[in-house]
Structures are given as C-alpha cells and as structure tokens.
Amino acid sequence: xxxxxxxxxxxxxxxxxxxNIDTDQIIPARFLKAIERKGFGxxxxxxxxxxxxxxxxxxxxxxxxxxxxxxxxxGKNFGSGSSREHAAWSVYDYGFRCVISSFFADxxxxxxxxxxxxxxxxxxxxxxxxxxxxxNNPSIEILIDLPNQLVSIPELKLxxxxxxxDYKKNNMLNGYDDIDYLINMKKSITDFANTTPL
Amino acid sequence: xxxxxxxKVWDSHVVxxxxxxxxxLFIDRHLIHEVTSPVAFLGLKNRGIKxxxxxxxxxxxxxxxxxxxxxxxxxxxxxANQLKVLEENSNEHGILYxxxxxxxxxxxxxxxxxxxxxxPGATIVCGDSxxxxxxxxxxxxxxxxxSEVEMVLSTQCVMQPKPKKMRITINGxxxxxxxxxxxxxxxxxxxxxAGATGYxxxxxxxxxxxxxxxxxxxxxxxxxxxxxxxGIIAPDNKTFEYIKDREFTPKGxxxxxxxNYWKTLKTDSNAxxxxxxxxxxxxxxxxxxxxxxxGMGMGISNEIPKVEDQKSASKSYFKSLDYMNYDExxxxxxxxxxxxxxxxxxxxxxxxxxxxxxxxKGRKKADNVTAWLxxxxxxVEKAIKAEGILDTLEDSGFQLREPGCSACLAMxxxxxxxxxxxxxxxxxNFEGRQGPGSRTILASPLVAAAAAVTGxxxxxxxxx
Numbered sequence: 001x002x003x004x005x006x007x008x009x010x011x012x013x014x015x016x017x018x019x020n021i022d023t024d025q026i027i028p029a030r031f032l033k034a035i036e037r038k039g040f041g042x043x044x045x046x047x048x049x050x051x052x053x054x055x056x057x058x059x060x061x062x063x064x065x066x067x068x069x070x071x072x073x074x075g076k077n078f079g080s081g082s083s084r085e086h087a088a089w090s091v092y093d094y095g096f097r098c099v100i101s102s103f104f105a106d107x108x109x110x111x112x113x114x115x116x117x118x119x120x121x122x123x124x125x126x127x128x129x130x131x132x133x134x135x136n137n138p139s140i141e142i143l144i145d146l147p148n149q150l151v152s153i154p155e156l157k158l159x160x161x162x163x164x165x166d167y168k169k170n171n172m173l174n175g176y177d178d179i180d181y182l183i184n185m186k187k188s189i190t191d192f193a194n195t196t197p198l
Numbered sequence: 199x200x201x202x203x204x205x206k207v208w209d210s211h212v213v214x215x216x217x218x219x220x221x222x223l224f225i226d227r228h229l230i231h232e233v234t235s236p237v238a239f240l241g242l243k244n245r246g247i248k249x250x251x252x253x254x255x256x257x258x259x260x261x262x263x264x265x266x267x268x269x270x271x272x273x274x275x276x277x278a279n280q281l282k283v284l285e286e287n288s289n290e291h292g293i294l295y296x297x298x299x300x301x302x303x304x305x306x307x308x309x310x311x312x313x314x315x316x317x318p319g320a321t322i323v324c325g326d327s328x329x330x331x332x333x334x335x336x337x338x339x340x341x342x343x344x345s346e347v348e349m350v351l352s353t354q355c356v357m358q359p360k361p362k363k364m365r366i367t368i369n370g371x372x373x374x375x376x377x378x379x380x381x382x383x384x385x386x387x388x389x390x391x392a393g394a395t396g397y398x399x400x401x402x403x404x405x406x407x408x409x410x411x412x413x414x415x416x417x418x419x420x421x422x423x424x425x426x427x428x429g430i431i432a433p434d435n436k437t438f439e440y441i442k443d444r445e446f447t448p449k450g451x452x453x454x455x456x457x458n459y460w461k462t463l464k465t466d467s468n469a470x471x472x473x474x475x476x477x478x479x480x481x482x483x484x485x486x487x488x489x490x491x492x493g494m495g496m497g498i499s500n501e502i503p504k505v506e507d508q509k510s511a512s513k514s515y516f517k518s519l520d521y522m523n524y525d526e527x528x529x530x531x532x533x534x535x536x537x538x539x540x541x542x543x544x545x546x547x548x549x550x551x552x553x554x555x556x557x558x559k560g561r562k563k564a565d566n567v568t569a570w571l572x573x574x575x576x577x578v579e580k581a582i583k584a585e586g587i588l589d590t591l592e593d594s595g596f597q598l599r600e601p602g603c604s605a606c607l608a609m610x611x612x613x614x615x616x617x618x619x620x621x622x623x624x625x626x627n628f629e630g631r632q633g634p635g636s637r638t639i640l641a642s643p644l645v646a647a648a649a650a651v652t653g654x655x656x657x658x659x660x661x662x
Contacts, residue, residue, distance in 0.1 A: 017513070018514050018517065020491050020493075020514060024629070024630065025628065025630075028634070029261075029607040029609045030608070032233050032609065033233075033262065033274075033277060033279075034236075034276075035237070035240070035283045036237065036240060037237050037240075047629070047634055047635075052616065075514065077391060077395070080392065081327065081422075081626060081628060082326075082327050082607075082626075083234070083327040083341035083342060084233075085344040086344075103395070104395075105395060106395055107343060110358070111343035111344075111345065114343060114345035115345065165220070166217070166218035167216050167220060168219065168220075178357045179345070179348055181357070182349055182352070182353040182355050182357070183353060185213075185214065185353075188213055188214060189222075192213045193224065193251065196226065
C-alpha cells in the first residue's frame with residue numbers, strides 16, 4: 001500500500017520511556033478483526049490509553065496535550081512479540097512517521113519500513129538525552145534527516161547518525177514498495193521456481 | 199567452505215541479492231490464516247493481479263475461531279466475516295482451505311507438520327511470528343507482516359537481509375519434570391526477549407537430539423520470544439520418521455531423492471557462527487514466569503529476583519511486577535490462580551496432553567480453577583480420544599474444547615477476565631494478552647496440570 005514519501009521530518013515528540021513495548025500493547029489482538037486497513041490509529045495503545053469502560057486514562061502520554069508530534073520515542077526493544085503489521089499501521093494511521101528507540105524487534109522494524117514509518121535506532125545514551133530534553137521542554141523539536149541519515153536536536157546542536165540500507169532508504173525517499181520491485185523481477189522468480197519443485 | 203545448516207537452506211533459496219539491500223528469498227511454502235491475510239488479498243485486488251503459485255499456499259482458520267459449538271454459526275460478526283473472507287479469497291485464488299469444521303482444521307503451526315506440509319530444507323513463512331515452529335524439521339521458517347504476505351502471494355518471494363547466526367548448545371540430560379517448554383523458558387530467561395534479535399538460532403546438543411519432534415517444535419516455536427527470526431534443528435531419523443507417509447510428503451522415488459538431500463542438511467564441523475552460547479541440561483528446572491514478558495522467567499522454586507539483581511530498567515521491571523501484583527523476593531509457590539489454559543501452537547500437541555494427563559490422573563480439578571483445554575488440531579483431538587486421555591480428563595472434572603488459538607491471544611471469546619491469574623502453556627505473558635487486564639503465568643503442561651489440581655502454583659515434582 002502506498003505511503004507518503006519521507007525526506008526530512010522536524011517535529012516535537014511523544015515520549016514513552018518503557019522497555020520491551022510489545023505489539024500486543026501497540027494494538028491488542030481484539031482489534032485485528034478488520035478486513036481492510038481502516039481505523040487502526042484509534043486503537044493505538046488502546047489498553048494503555050483507555051479504561052475498559054472507554055474512559056481515557058489521564059496519566060497516559062497520548063492523553064496528555066503537552067506531548068504531540070509525528071515522532072514517537074520508545075524505550076529499548078520496541079515492537080517485540082507478534083508479527084501483526086496492524087501495529088505499524090496503527091502507528092502510521094495515528095499520525096507518527098518515525099519511531100525512535102535504542103533497539104527494535106526485527107519483524108516490527110521490517111513492517112514499519114514496509115508501511116512508511118521510519119524506525120530510527122539511536123544509542124542508549126542519545127535516547128536518554130532525547131527523553132530528558134522532551135521532559136524539560138515538551139515542544140522541543142527533533143530533526144530526522146533521511147538523506148543524510150542523521151537524527152538531531154537542532155536547539156542543542158546535538159546529533160547522531162542512524163543506519164538504514166540503501167535499498168530501503170531509496171524506497172522511503174520515493175514512497176516505493178517491495179512488491180513493485182518483486183513484480184518487476186517476475187521472470188527471474190519464475191525461472192527460479194522452475195528449478196525448485198514443490 | 200564450512201557452512202551452517204542455516205546457510206545451506208538460505209543460500210539455496212536466494213533469487214538475487216540487492217547491493218546494500220536485502221536478499222530476494224524464494225519461499226517454498228506459505229501458510230495463511232484469517233487475521234493477517236485479508237489486507238494482503240485486497241492489495242492483490244487493487245493491483246489487479248492473481249496469486250502466482252496458489253499450490254504453494256495453504257489456508258487454515260485458527261486465530262479467531264470459537265472453541266465450543268464450532269458446528270453452529272460464529273456469533274461475533276467481525277470474526278465470522280474474517281472467516282468468510284478467508285474462504286472466499288482461498289476459493290477465488292485456488293488455495294487449499296481447511297476452514298472451521300474441516301477435519302484437517304487446526305492451528306496453522308500444528309497442522310503444517312501434521313500433514314507433511316513442513317519439510318526439511320524448505321523455506322516456510324506465515325503472517326504469524328510463531329512460524330519459527332517449523333524450524334524443528336530443519337526448515338527455515340519465520341513470521342512476516344501483511345505486506346510480506348502480499349509479496350509472497352504475488353511473487354512467492356520476500357525481501358529480507360540475511361540474519362546473523364547463533365548456535366545454542368545444550369548437552370547433558372534433563373531432570374525429572376523438565377520439559378522442552380522449560381528448556382525454552384530457561385534460555386529466554388538467560389538471553390532476555392531481545393537477546394537473539396537479528397539472529398537465526400540453531401539448537402544443537404544432546405538435549406535437542408533426545409527431544410521428540412513435538413518437543414523440538416515447542417523450542418523452535420519460542421525462538422521468537424528471545425527476538426530471533428527463527429530457530430532450526432538439523433533433521434535426523436526422528437524427523438524423517440515423523441514426516442514419512444504424511445499427506446504432502448514425497449512418496450516412492452521422490453521420497454528417496456528427498457532423503458538423499460535432507461541427509462546433507464547439517465552444520466559442517468568447524469563452521470563459524472556469529473555467536474555461540476552453551477548451557478547444561480542438568481541446570482534446568484521446571485520454569486515459571488512472574489512478569490509481563492517471556493524473559494521474566496525463573497525456576498519454579500526460586501524467588502522473584504530483587505531489583506539489585508536486575509542490570510537496569512528498574513522502572514519497566516516494577517511496572518511489570520505491579521501489573522502482576524507480585525513483589526520482588528517473593529516465592530511463586532502457593533500463589534492462588536484462577537484459570538489454566540492448555541493449548542496453543544507452543545503446547546497444544548498430543549505430547550502436551552499426555553503430560554497434563556500424567557499429573558491429573560487420579561486427582562480432581564480444584565474448585566477455584568476454570569480450565570480451558572484446547573487441542574491444537576482435530577488430529578490432536580482424535581488422538582486424545584483414541585489414547586483414552588479424554589476419559590482421564592473427564593474423570594478428573596475437566597472438559598475438552600475444540601481446536602484453535604483460543605486464549606493464547608484471546609481474539610475469540612476465550613478471554614481471561616481482568617485481574618485474574620492464568621497459568622498458560624502458551625507463549626506470551628504480555629499485559630492483557632489473554633484478555634484486557636488478564637495476568638498470565640507461562641509454564642509447561644506439567645506445571646499447568648499441577649496448578650489445575652491444586653488451585654495454586656505447585657511444583658510438579660511434588661506430584662509424581
């Protein structure tokens with residue numbers, strides 16, 4: 001599914017300094033019953049955001065108007081657990097284009113890249129600096145520069161580089177997806193399949 | 199060059215390598231279910247393309263299905279619709295479909311091996327993280343997202359960077375009441391839930407050699423819980439005996455030819471792994487979890503670690519213990535529980551029901567416990583009946599439900615209520631995993647059985 005191109009993003013952030021945030025928290029299983037990709041943003045962190053009677057939990061960061069923006073900053077090992085792409089959809093559909101953490105689970109990272117959310121892995125120290133600064137000044141902006149693979153806090157002149165492979169970077173910059181690429185190489189795939197009987 | 203089992207299988211499936219990018223990996227067999235496939239089929243429709251190799255995809259309904267009254271209409275409208283859409287998509291594209299009520303229906307990772315869809319040396323994917331289960335047969339198997347399901351449907355390939363390789367070796371023998379589930383929970387407790395992220399893990403050593411195929415599946419299944427893409431175990435005679443004569447395994451000359459290849463599927467001596475880890479089988483005891491991720495596990499007779507034992511992350515640690523309403527330093531033995539769940543792709547096979555029956559035989563279900571015993575498939579259900587296990591269960595006051603993923607992820611009505619404790623043989627103790635506000639304690643079928651008859655956390659070694 002097509003997504004908006006990603007180049008440079010400058011935004012305030014939503015901090016979630018909890019480790020091992022799993023995809024069941026990002027979107028609980030009972031919200032996976034859709035047959036279309038619609039409405040997932042509403043259920044992002046559903047059980048942390050709302051009580052069972054649907055009243056908002058006041059102490060959860062997504063219910064705090066101080067913190068908003070297109071960047072979600074999470075603790076180490078973000079997105080572990082289930083392979084549900086619905087987790088990445090809910091992050092994107094809520095309005096986040098980037099998740100910063102000091103470590104990502106593999107499948108969640110791949111899903112993010114496939115749906116147009118940029119996972120930015122930073123050092124543990126830099127992550128702590130980011131959290132500290134967001135708490136000091138909730139409107140502080142973080143700059144994500146994908147062409148140069150840099151994440152920075154311009155106000156403090158602090159920055160760190162991040163990794164992304166050239167292929168995925170090019171996809172994000174242009175809004176391409178893997179399926180277009182694979183369909184384009186169908187001949188080599190069918191040739192390969194002929195040598196690999198079921 | 200000396201290569202690993204993983205390299206042999208992976209490298210033989212690479213269609214092309216993209217410079218500074220992922221590899222295009224050909225997928226032999228693709229398993230789908232109702233939850234992570236509909237949007238992928240919708241993508242195909244929007245692109246106006248068909249499934250490239252429908253004979254390589256197999257569909258079963260499991261995540262969302264009720265585990266009682268499966269012969270009646272599904273009451274939840276959204277679940278019913280997802281099941282209907284899977285059936286329609288399968289029919290439209292000519293995909294084999296084992297829906298609700300079909301005699302071969304069951305959890306995708308249980309039926310794959312049962313019918314010989316899972317084979318050594320194959321690449322297998324499914325939109326489900328526990329696809330790692332199939333690695334027990336010497337296959338490369340891993341979970342994928344829905345975009346990747348669409349890739350496989352449309353091109354039979356995924357694009358993945360080649361993972362690093364880790365080998366976990368456990369020699370020695372396992373003690374009494376120590377099951378494959380305990381081995382896996384032990385490894386995860388040592389490595390943490392992120393300890394193998396970025397790696398594909400080969401399990402080797404006497405403990406895995408001596409393990410049944412069911413046990414190997416349990417271990418490989420839980421590979422994802424330490425962050426690994428998957429787990430793999432070299433196929434041996436046990437593997438070949440298990441798959442021989444199953445519906446989708448090769449027959450006659452083709453079998454001989456396949457066997458010649460499968461026998462080559464092992465890691466060369468002196469092959470190099472990016473990381474090697476070893477444990478001793480005799481160090482492992484029956485395990486239990488006390489927190490909200492599968493890495494928070496310990497020997498059942500130990501005490502919940504005090505925070506000075508935790509390297510960092512005390513805030514997340516206490517958030518976890520608060521959720522469970524447990525304290526550091528406490529023993530888990532004797533703690534009251536409310537529910538027992540035996541089932542899932544981790545521990546829903548016949549061997550798990552045999553273990554459970556061993557403990558409960560001659561005892562009664564505790565009055566304070568609600569027990570949900572859910573076979574992984576109709577084939578497992580039939581074996582439970584044929585082996586007389588059902589009689590044992592019923593004599594002790596238990597009932598058997600119908601197959602499905604059930605309370606493992608609680609998409610259907612099998613939800614543990616808020617605040618209640620469930621001893622579960624499944625794979626994840628995340629907050630609310632088994633229902634909003636539910637509290638999960640992961641354990642083996644033996645520990646689950648001990649809890650079911652005593653109503654509290656009980657060391658199964660005291661009940662033999």
